[in-house]
Amino acid sequence: MLDKALKGSPIYWGWLIVLLGFIGTGFLVYLYQFQEGLKITGMSRDVSWGFYIGQFTYLVGVAASGVMVVLPYYLHDYKAFGRVTILGEFLAVGAITMCLLFIMVDLGNLPRLLNVILYPNPTSILFWDMIVLNGYLFLNIIIGWNVLSSERKGIHYPSWVTPLIYLSIPWAFSIHTVTAFLYAGLPGRHYWLTAIMAARFLSSAFCSGPAILILFCLIVRKFTRFDPGKEQIRTLSSIVAYAMILNVFFFLLEMFTAFYSQIPGHMHPIVYLFSGLEGHGKLVPWMWTAACFAILALLLLIVPATRRNEKTLILACISVFISTWIDKGFGLVIGGFIPNPFERVFEYWPTLPEVIISLGVWAMGFFVLTVLYKIAVSVKEEVAV
Amino acid sequence: MMAMDRRQFLKITGWSALLGLGGKTAFQWLAPGEAEAALEQATKLAGKKWGMALDVTLLDEEIMSKCIQACHAYYNVPNIGNSKEEIKWLWKETYDHSFPGQENEYLADKFKRRNFLLLCNHCTNPPCCRACPTKATWKREDGIVMMDMHRCIGCRFCMAACPYGARSFNWGDPRLAPKALNPNFPTNSEIPTRSKGVVEKCQFCAERLAKGQMPACVEAANKIKPNAMVFGDLEVPDSDIRKVLRTRYSIRRKPELGTGPNVFYMI
DSSP states (O other): OGGGGGSOOHHHHHHHHHHHHHHHHHHHHHHHHHHHOGGGSSOOSSSOSOHHHHHHHHHHHHHHTTHHHHHHHHTSOOGGGGGTHHHHHHHHHHHHHHHHHHHHHHOSOGGGTTHHHHSOOTTOHHHHHHHHHHHHHHHHHHHHHHHHHHHHHTSOOOTTHHHHHHHHHHHHHHHHHHHHHHHHTOTTOTTTOOTTHHHHHHHHHHHHHHHHHHHHHHHHHHHSSOOOOHHHHHHHHHHHHHHHHHHHHHHHHHHHHHHHHTOHHHHHHHHHHHHOBTTBOTTHHHHHHHHHHHHHHHHHHHSHHHHHSHHHHHHHHHHHHHHHHHIIIIIHHHHHHSSOTTSOOOOOOOOHHHHHHHHHHHHHHHHHHHHHHHHHHHHHHHHHO | OOOOOHHHHHHHHHHHHHTTOHHHHHHHHSOTTHHHHHHHHHOOOOOSSEEEEEETTTOOHHHHHHHHHHHHHHTTOOOOSSTTTOOOSEEEEEHHHHSTTOOOTTOOHHHHSOEEEEEOOOOSSOHHHHHOTTSSEEEOTTSOEEEOTTTOOOOOHHHHHOTTOOOEEOSSOGGGSOTTTOTTOSOOTTSOOOOTTOEEOOOTTHHHHTTTOOOHHHHHHHHHSTTSEEEEETTSTTSHHHHHHHHSOEEOSSGGGSOOOOEEEEO
């Protein structure tokens, strides 16, 4: 099926070249980072994880959200999603690719990466995260590829794929739960030390992932002869609506616990994020932007007329993306480190090299995604004829 | 048992490294347990649970600075010259920031104005060791939370896990630290310098204990004020540290987190 990726329109090739440009630039800047060390980033002794780990965390959610199309189709036999499951699975593959790359660019000593396998530590959540992420990547590649090639041949996918499909459903939940556990089990990091972290992660994943998927479906419809379908988008938008409501609700639960209990450690990171602490407030405008977009998204998603209108739905999906990206890809990681264990405030801001490397990783993910979507859509077009 | 000195040991490991065999194979070349036995022979100070008690009333600014100097000189900890990339194994901090949550606006002046000497607590239940994905940091049988800077992949999970800010990361190459600030770097040829991209921290002077010496900071402090710092085995009921802890009131940093810090501040 790979041949499908080699025949495309000038737009397709142009887009790939643009992405290659970003990948190349990112790679060159990474070489500079590899040479100089992570001091070229904005990270410090006090905020020791930053943009990279934030992006990683966000994208694990996007990957996990593939289950929002897989589950209704395979478990509930919701036939309409048959048209879009492959898009969900390939979205997961692209997202996991970015996750793994973001972990790699964040390491201080990349050549020693295999130590995680050579000297595994089963009490480390990072070790388990490596297991579940790689497992999920392979599951989605195997399932997606086999189901798609069977569809192309006009046959039912081989029966050995079925147990893998069922396995991939709890597996999707596990990748984001384990990623939440990276944070939620650390003593002394008040913003992260909360039992609802995994639930928050899953809810934000299940609104942001399908929101992105809706946007991709609309792009696919615009640029190809394959239409993912009106009903499919409508169902996806309901999923986004419910998940976004849960996401905001869970966040408000955090607020209540922190501010009703009035325990300083619980309040400080939230105060830092939303109004600044001891005169430091770099993230304040960002967090309020996230809050405003969350409210806008909720309005557009809850009102049936705006949810069903594709134009306003696009706006809603973009709002969900911006809101959840700032909240999870940025605020969550930084907020956990501020104030530091000495209750002192040292701020973080990503540097230009850090952003260029991150763009390179995003471009890499989009490259993989574009090629996979091209294959999927070409097969769908071929079958339809 | 075949006697093996440091020179021979280095020769064998050196050759196997040249042959691309790696450290693990070097150990396999030797009879099982031999390398460990060779190291053990030299051990003079052995303990089951090393701990440290600092007499806050005796540790003034000057002594604390001397301690930090001694520590950082012994372990080749360079002064990077900017707080963002700072590497510190032993450092000073005010009461409010050493013991957050226990601050009190009416606190006695002698504590309010005083700095405290902070270091890795060598916790009984260390969250950093739990978090490390490669066992590059682990708890030794004598209680020391140790670091293997040759295994560390630089993921910094341990830094997120440590509630005491005791871990530093080499954001750049420490060997390239400004010469003006580190005229004699490396100050100790017996201790290897680190590469960029790995985490490091206080290791209770495990290398000195192995030679029968007290930790560098303890030695430096007690040279000026005897008993300003007491280092010893917390498992031995009549050890010096147990004796002072029985008679003096002491506090620890963030004991509520259940990490079991083994550094005590006698106030």
